[in-house]
Amino acid sequence: MGRQFAVLIRGLPGTGKTTTTALLRDALPPSVRVSNDSVRYMAHPRDFTAFTLEASELACLDLALSYCDSGFLPVVDGVFEDVDFLAGQAVRFDRRGHRLVTVSLAADLEDLLHRNRLRDPFQRMDEDRVRRLHAAFRPAGVSLDIRGKLPEEVCDDVLDVIGRERTDGPPTGVGDHEVDVLFLRHGERGRPHGADPVEVGLSARGRAEAGVAAAAVRRFAPDVVLSSDSAPDRETVRLATAGLDVTAERAEALRDRVPPGAPDESPEAARDRVWSFFDGLPARYGGKRVLVVGHAGPHSWLVARALGVDRLGVRRVRWDTGCFSRFTLSAGQTRLEAMNVPPDAVVPGR
Structure with a gap:
C-alpha cells in the first residue's frame, strides 16, 4: 500500500x-x-x-x-x-x-x-x-x-x-527482508486491588483508548498481530482489531515480567530476550506489516536498540497508554520511525 x-x-x-x-x-x-x-x-x-x-x-x-x-x-x-x-x-x-x-x-x-x-x-x-x-x-x-x-x-x-x-518517487512499503512494526501500548489497566497486575484487565479509560486505536490499526492494515498473554494486552488486541480478518498470535517473549513461579530474570536477561524476539521478526514476517501490542519495558529496550544505546535506563522513555511507536526492522538494523504517537495521528500502512 x-x-x-x-x-x-x-x-x-x-x-x-x-x-x-x-x-x-x-x-x-x-x-x-x-x-x-x-x-x-x-x-x-x-x-x-x-x-x-x-x-x-x-x-x-x-x-x-x-x-x-x-x-x-x-x-x-x-x-x-x-x-x-x-x-x-x-x-x-x-x-x-x-x-x-x-x-x-x-x-x-x-x-x-x-x-x-x-x-x-x-x-x-x-x-x-x-x-x-x-x-x-x-x-x-x-x-x-x-x-x-x-x-x-x-x-x-x-x-x-x-x-x-x-x-x-522514493520506494514505499518495506522490502522483502524488512518488517514494518507498529507497536501499540495496551490501554490503561484497571486497579489491581491486590490481584496480580498481569491478570487485571483494562479500566474504562483503557477500553476507550483501545477503541480509539482501532481506527489507526485499520489504516495500518496489519498482516500479523503479536501480543503477550497478559490480560491488558489480550483485551487491547480484541478492541483494537475488532472487525479485522486477522488472528493475534501469542508471543511470550513480549511479557513484561516473569510469570508466577518462574525463575527470576535479571533486567539484562529480559532486555536480551526482547531483542532476540524482535531480531527474529524479519526472517519470519519479511515484507509484512506487524502490529505488536505490549508493555513499556519491551518497547523501551527496542528504542534502545534503535538508538544504539546499551543502557537499561532507556526503559524510562515516555510511552503513553493507547499510543503507538513505529519501527522498521531488518537483519542487523532497527530504525525508529516515530515514538509515542497518539492514535489519531498514526499513518496508514506504507
Missing part, C-alpha cells in the same frame, strides 16, 4: 491556483482542497503581515496532515513564498509517513502582469507589488511553466506530475 500524500500548488497571484486546485480536487477523489486564502480570512485582522501568513500556512499544512491521516488526498494552494519553510514541512510529512508533493506554477513577468489585468478589479493587485513578488519568488519542488495555458491544461500537467511521483 502506498503512502498518503498531499499536493501543494504554489504560485503568485493570478497564476490560476484556485481554479487548478478545484479541478484537481474533483479529479482525485477522495480529496479535499485546502486554500491558504480561506484559512487566512478566518483570522482577524485579514492582513499580509509575516505573523498572519506564517500562521495560516502552518494551519493549512496541519489540516492537510490531518486529512492524510484520514485517507484523503489534500490539495493545498497558496503563494508559500518561503521555500525553506516548505523543505521543513516536507520532512515533517515524511516523518508522519506521508509525502508532500510541491508544484510551483511558473510565469514570466509579462505573462503575470497580463493575467493580473484580466482579473476582476476587486482582485487585481498593484503592478508594482506584482513585480516585487515576482522578483522574490523562488521555485520549489516541480516547476511547471503555465504560459499560455488554461487551468484545465495546467491541471492535466499536474496530474502527470502526480503520476510520475507515484511511480518514480
Whole structure:
C-alpha cells in the first residue's frame, strides 16, 4: 500500500491556483482542497503581515496532515513564498509517513502582469507589488511553466506530475527482508486491588483508548498481530482489531515480567530476550506489516536498540497508554520511525 500524500500548488497571484486546485480536487477523489486564502480570512485582522501568513500556512499544512491521516488526498494552494519553510514541512510529512508533493506554477513577468489585468478589479493587485513578488519568488519542488495555458491544461500537467511521483518517487512499503512494526501500548489497566497486575484487565479509560486505536490499526492494515498473554494486552488486541480478518498470535517473549513461579530474570536477561524476539521478526514476517501490542519495558529496550544505546535506563522513555511507536526492522538494523504517537495521528500502512 502506498503512502498518503498531499499536493501543494504554489504560485503568485493570478497564476490560476484556485481554479487548478478545484479541478484537481474533483479529479482525485477522495480529496479535499485546502486554500491558504480561506484559512487566512478566518483570522482577524485579514492582513499580509509575516505573523498572519506564517500562521495560516502552518494551519493549512496541519489540516492537510490531518486529512492524510484520514485517507484523503489534500490539495493545498497558496503563494508559500518561503521555500525553506516548505523543505521543513516536507520532512515533517515524511516523518508522519506521508509525502508532500510541491508544484510551483511558473510565469514570466509579462505573462503575470497580463493575467493580473484580466482579473476582476476587486482582485487585481498593484503592478508594482506584482513585480516585487515576482522578483522574490523562488521555485520549489516541480516547476511547471503555465504560459499560455488554461487551468484545465495546467491541471492535466499536474496530474502527470502526480503520476510520475507515484511511480518514480522514493520506494514505499518495506522490502522483502524488512518488517514494518507498529507497536501499540495496551490501554490503561484497571486497579489491581491486590490481584496480580498481569491478570487485571483494562479500566474504562483503557477500553476507550483501545477503541480509539482501532481506527489507526485499520489504516495500518496489519498482516500479523503479536501480543503477550497478559490480560491488558489480550483485551487491547480484541478492541483494537475488532472487525479485522486477522488472528493475534501469542508471543511470550513480549511479557513484561516473569510469570508466577518462574525463575527470576535479571533486567539484562529480559532486555536480551526482547531483542532476540524482535531480531527474529524479519526472517519470519519479511515484507509484512506487524502490529505488536505490549508493555513499556519491551518497547523501551527496542528504542534502545534503535538508538544504539546499551543502557537499561532507556526503559524510562515516555510511552503513553493507547499510543503507538513505529519501527522498521531488518537483519542487523532497527530504525525508529516515530515514538509515542497518539492514535489519531498514526499513518496508514506504507
